[in-house]
Amino acid sequence: MVAVLAGLPFATLFSPGLHGAAAEPAKIRVLIIDGQNNHAWRVNTPLLARILTDTGRFTVDISTTPPARPAPPRAPRNPTPEQLAAHEAAVRQAEADAKIHDTKAPALWAAWRPAFARYDVVLSNYNGEDWPEEVRTAFVTYVREGGGFVSYHAANNAFPNWPEYNAMIGLGGWGGRTEKSGPYLRLRANGWFRDTSTAGPGGGHGPQHEFVIESRQPDHPIVAGLPARWRNAKDELYHGLRGPAENVTVLASAYSPETKEQEPMLMVIPFGKGRVFHTTLGHAADAINGLSFQITLQRGTEWAATGRVTLPAPPAGTLTEDRAALRPIAP
Numbered sequence: 001m002v003a004v005l006a007g008l009p010f011a012t013l014f015s016p017g018l019h020g021a022a023a024e025p026a027k028i029r030v031l032i033i034d035g036q037n038n039h040a041w042r043v044n045t046p047l048l049a050r051i052l053t054d055t056g057r058f059t060v061d062i063s064t065t066p067p068a069r070p071a072p073p074r075a076p077r078n079p080t081p082e083q084l085a086a087h088e089a090a091v092r093q094a095e096a097d098a099k100i101h102d103t104k105a106p107a108l109w110a111a112w113r114p115a116f117a118r119y120d121v122v123l124s125n126y127n128g129e130d131w132p133e134e135v136r137t138a139f140v141t142y143v144r145e146g147g148g149f150v151s152y153h154a155a156n157n158a159f160p161n162w163p164e165y166n167a168m169i170g171l172g173g174w175g176g177r178t179e180k181s182g183p184y185l186r187l188r189a190n191g192w193f194r195d196t197s198t199a200g201p202g203g204g205h206g207p208q209h210e211f212v213i214e215s216r217q218p219d220h221p222i223v224a225g226l227p228a229r230w231r232n233a234k235d236e237l238y239h240g241l242r243g244p245a246e247n248v249t250v251l252a253s254a255y256s257p258e259t260k261e262q263e264p265m266l267m268v269i270p271f272g273k274g275r276v277f278h279t280t281l282g283h284a285a286d287a288i289n290g291l292s293f294q295i296t297l298q299r300g301t302e303w304a305a306t307g308r309v310t311l312p313a314p315p316a317g318t319l320t321e322d323r324a325a326l327r328p329i330a331p
C-alpha cells in the first residue's frame, strides 16, 4: 500500500478532506503585512488580497503592525484667524494622540510577532517604523530558509538601514538612500550593470502616467507568455532606485522620461534558499485596476512561494502596447 501512496502527487496526500484522486493542489498561503505606509494601505491591502484570491490559487491572511506615531499637522500659509485656531487645535490633538501612541506602542510592538513560518510567501505593503529586532531576525531566517517574499511598491522605501532587507529587495528608494546605499542598475549594450560611479539620491518618480513595460527575460516563468511590450495603467514610474543590487534579475523595465533610462519595474532576487519577487508597480487604484499589475502580482507571488508559475498568461491580445487593459476592482 505504501507504493500506491508514493505514486500520488505530493499535494494529494495533504489535501484537506482527500476527496478522491482529483483533489486540487494545496492553496498557497500568503501573509500580507501592513499597518504603516505613506500610501492608502487600508484601501490597497484588501485589493491585493482580492487580486490573489480571485485566482483560486491563494489563501490570504493579514498582519497589521501597530500604528505610526501621528505626525504634527502642517501649518497653513497666511492663515485667517479661524484657520490659525483650527491649526492650533489640530496640533494639540496630534500631541495628545502622540502621547497615547507612545504609551501604548511598546506593548503593541512587543505583541506583534507574525508567524512567518506558517506561510509560503510574505507580501509586504509596509513602509514605516523599524520592526522589532526579534521580528527582523525571524523574517531573515524565514526567507533564508526558503520562504517567499514579495516587495510591493513602497515596501521598497522601507528599512534603508537594514542590510538583509536591502539584499532581498535588491534596490530601494527614499529614506535617505544615496550612493552609500549602493549603485543604480543601468541597462547598456551588454545588459544590466551596477553603476557604482554616479552619485545622487536613491528613488524618485515624475507625475503618474501610463507607460509601456518591456519584458527583459521572456523565458522567466513570471513573464513567460506575456508580450514583449505592454501598456501599464496610470502609475508612478519609480526611477533611480539604489541598493546592493546583487544577483538581481530584471524581468521587465520601463523608459523613464525623468532619467531618460530604462528603469527596473519587476525583479527577482535569490536570498539564501528563498525567492524574492519585487514589483515597483501599484501606487494607487488606477494602477491596481490594471491587468499589468494584477497578472504580474499573481504570477510573481506564486513564483516566490513555489518557484513555479501555473497561472496562465492572459490570451494573446489582452495586454497590448496601445491600450492599458483594466480589470476594475478598486472603489
Ligand code: ZN
Binding pocket: 039, 153, 154, 236, 283, 284
Ligand atoms: Zn506610490
